[in-house]
Amino acid sequence: MTDAPRRTALDAVHRALGATMTDFAGWDMPLRYASERDEHVAVRTRAGLFDLSHMGEITVTGPQAADLLDHALVGNIGSVKPGRARYTMICQEDGGILDDLIVYRLGETEYMVVANASNAQTVLDALTARAGGFDAAIRDDRDAYALLAVQGPESPGILKSVTDADLDGLKYYAGLPGTVAGVDALIARTGYTGEDGFELFVRPDDAPALWAALLAAGEGVGLVPCGLSCRDTLRLEAGMPLYGHELTTATTPFDAGLGRVVKFEKTSNGGAFVGRAALEAAAARAEERPPRKLVGLIAEGRRVPRAGYTVVDAAGTVIGEVTSGAPSPTLGRPVAMAYVDAAHAAPGTEGVKVDIRGSHEPYEVVALPFYKREK
Amino acid sequence: MDNPQHLRYSKEHEWLSDAEGGVSTVGITEHAANALGDVVYVDLPKVGDTITAGETCGELESTKSVSDLYAPVDGEITEVNEGVTDDPSLVNTAPFEGGWLFKVKVTAVPDDLLSADEYTAFTAG
Numbered sequence: 001m002t003d004a005p006r007r008t009a010l011d012a013v014h015r016a017l018g019a020t021m022t023d024f025a026g027w028d029m030p031l032r033y034a035s036e037r038d039e040h041v042a043v044r045t046r047a048g049l050f051d052l053s054h055m056g057e058i059t060v061t062g063p064q065a066a067d068l069l070d071h072a073l074v075g076n077i078g079s080v081k082p083g084r085a086r087y088t089m090i091c092q093e094d095g096g097i098l099d100d101l102i103v104y105r106l107g108e109t110e111y112m113v114v115a116n117a118s119n120a121q122t123v124l125d126a127l128t129a130r131a132g133g134f135d136a137a138i139r140d141d142r143d144a145y146a147l148l149a150v151q152g153p154e155s156p157g158i159l160k161s162v163t164d165a166d167l168d169g170l171k172y173y174a175g176l177p178g179t180v181a182g183v184d185a186l187i188a189r190t191g192y193t194g195e196d197g198f199e200l201f202v203r204p205d206d207a208p209a210l211w212a213a214l215l216a217a218g219e220g221v222g223l224v225p226c227g228l229s230c231r232d233t234l235r236l237e238a239g240m241p242l243y244g245h246e247l248t249t250a251t252t253p254f255d256a257g258l259g260r261v262v263k264f265e266k267t268s269n270g271g272a273f274v275g276r277a278a279l280e281a282a283a284a285r286a287e288e289r290p291p292r293k294l295v296g297l298i299a300e301g302r303r304v305p306r307a308g309y310t311v312v313d314a315a316g317t318v319i320g321e322v323t324s325g326a327p328s329p330t331l332g333r334p335v336a337m338a339y340v341d342a343a344h345a346a347p348g349t350e351g352v353k354v355d356i357r358g359s360h361e362p363y364e365v366v367a368l369p370f371y372k373r374e375k
Numbered sequence: 376m377d378n379p380q381h382l383r384y385s386k387e388h389e390w391l392s393d394a395e396g397g398v399s400t401v402g403i404t405e406h407a408a409n410a411l412g413d414v415v416y417v418d419l420p421k422v423g424d425t426i427t428a429g430e431t432c433g434e435l436e437s438t439k440s441v442s443d444l445y446a447p448v449d450g451e452i453t454e455v456n457e458g459v460t461d462d463p464s465l466v467n468t469a470p471f472e473g474g475w476l477f478k479v480k481v482t483a484v485p486d487d488l489l490s491a492d493e494y495t496a497f498t499a500g
Contacts, residue, residue: 020409020412032412035412035467036412036413229412232439233438302415302416303416303418304416304436326438326439327413327415327436327438334415
């Protein structure tokens with residue numbers, strides 16, 4: 001027996017909009033409002049509004065908050081300046097990924113860790129277990145925030161029309177407190193779509209009014225409400241990994257091609273951090289004899305690869321596995337991310353196919369991402 | 376949504392038109408199209424194929440999933456909708472009209488097909 005799914009502060013709003021809802025990591029979330037392809041295109045060309053309140057916020061405060069995070073995470077959190085954010089990961093002692101995270105430094109001794117909904121409890125437990133000996137406090141703030149995201153090329157203009165905050169001075173992966181449509185918010189220039197955009201952390205009680213204000217502000221430039229379905233195709237085109245697909249406890253950051261998030265050079269705690277020894281070995285292995293590499297695959301046909309489908313060579317031998325796949329609205333073809341044996345992982349490798357329910361369909365191997373916005 | 380009164384429906388969410396000269400048109404319902412989301416690929420039986428009621432005869436792929444297409448009757452395929460092969464979004468935009476899937480010369484009709492009202496009640500549950 002499972003618990004009834006949790007509902008966000010915007011639940012009634014979604015239902016009034018006629019959203020198709022889905023259970024995601026124990027939350028009842030909007031999958032799409034109308035056509036997920038139209039929502040995808042809106043974010044690429046105009047703007048989209050998302051409810052991401054399922055994401056898990058954990059606040060870490062205290063004189064040794066940075067030292068604790070440097071010990072518990074693989075990134076160099078102490079080097080993050082106040083008002084900036086960092087993409088990072090939390091790993092097991094054996095180097096396996098527990099979750100990928102964004103850490104915002106809110107103040108001199110205050111950080112907010114944003115975890116995936118499915119892993120928020122795991123991350124909270126791991127941080128708590130790793131906090132011994134540090135003068136820092138960990139607070140479960142999952143219920144303290146609703147999270148709205150405005151993503152797409154029109155998002156700066158939309159947000160500017162409802163806030164006096166200095167958005168031009170707000171760089172990518174930065175955050176600042178401000179007022180948006182009369183609501184107190186942490187305004188972050190982050191996202192998971194491959195577009196410029198903002199994420200707004202607000203009190204749950206304020207979320208419905210902010211949602212309405214943003215929809216109204218964006219109406220004239222084509223902002224539409226967007227569900228998790230298009231969020232998945234947007235992040236896939238942008239080559240961004242998703243926990244449970246590209247990232248798992250059986251994968252190290254180096255296996256996922258994301259070794260750059262691991263900072264062996266950090267000096268806090270004498271350079272020690274959870275997973276260090278295993279990750280050094282993983283880094284060496286990835287350099288010398290990588291087992292499999294994460295690649296992009298573009299279909300020559302129209303059948304869609306799905307997570308778990310096998311990748312085969314011309315002789316039908318299994319050489320990899322699809323971790324995410326979907327029809328790409330931008331490319332007009334199905335695309336996938338897959339772990340493929342290093343010998344077949346170079347872009348342009350001939351004869352790479354995906355077994356789609358028994359039929360071996362030809363695919364082109366490409367470097368990720370599939371899509372990169374023009375700056 | 377309105378399920379047209381002149382059609383009959385399977386519990387697998389296909390619709391079937393009344394036979395004209397023994398040939399019926401088959402598609403999937405608006406309810407099914409909405410549940411699938413944007414359809415991006417359809418795999419249909421070929422002209423001349425024999426289909427059997429309740430058995431799979433093709434598949435429909437959407438952004439998030441792939442679903443089998445079930446034959447609502449026994450019969451032989453006489454025509455497939457090339458328009459929907461070229462533009463699968465017709466299944467979403469006009470499921471009861473331009474998004475039809477195939478025509479079949481019917482040899483047997485199962486006795487558990489639903490009327491429009493029965494299908495509406497079936498999908499409301």
